[in-house]
Amino acid sequence: MAEKSSDWHVYLIRSASGSLYAGITTDLQRRLQEHRGDSPGGAKSLRGKGPLEMVWSTVVADRSMASKLESKLKKLPKQHKEALVAGDRSVASLLADLE
Numbered sequence: 001m002a003e004k005s006s007d008w009h010v011y012l013i014r015s016a017s018g019s020l021y022a023g024i025t026t027d028l029q030r031r032l033q034e035h036r037g038d039s040p041g042g043a044k045s046l047r048g049k050g051p052l053e054m055v056w057s058t059v060v061a062d063r064s065m066a067s068k069l070e071s072k073l074k075k076l077p078k079q080h081k082e083a084l085v086a087g088d089r090s091v092a093s094l095l096a097d098l099e
Contacts, residue, residue, distance in 0.1 A: 010067040010073065011057040012081060015049035020081045022073040024066040028057055056085045 009028055013021045013035060021043065023029065025031035032054050035042040046052060060066045069091065073081065083089035 006034055006061050008029055008060050008084050009057045010072070011054050012085060013046065014053045014055045014085075015046060016051055017049065017082070019049070020078060020085075022064070022070050022081075024070045025085045047093060056081075058091055 006026060008024060010022065010024050010025055011028060011031070012024070013032065015021065021035075023031065023035075030039075032052065033039050035046045036052050037047070037049060060069060060071075068069055080089065082096065084091065084094065
């Protein structure tokens with residue numbers, strides 16, 4: 001079943017150096033293309049850091065929740081983000097550790 005365009009996603013993109021960038025969007029494919037420079041609008045911090053790969057994403061209820069989760073993800077140590085990517089940890093368990 002195709003996702004509605006109003007679904008909000010929180011995602012992690014890996015750069016060529018292995019760093020992880022967190023962001024939010026309603027369209028994962030479009031956002032990755034923007035970050036890769038295929039169309040305008042990508043994050044300045046990712047310019048020249050390619051190739052870029054979307055390595056993790058999750059759907060959330062709304063923009064507010066997406067923004068809150070993105071903010072918390074950006075504060076996590078890299079090893080915790082890597083655990084999400086590997087499927088070793090859930091978003092809920094990581095966020096519980098922060099509280």
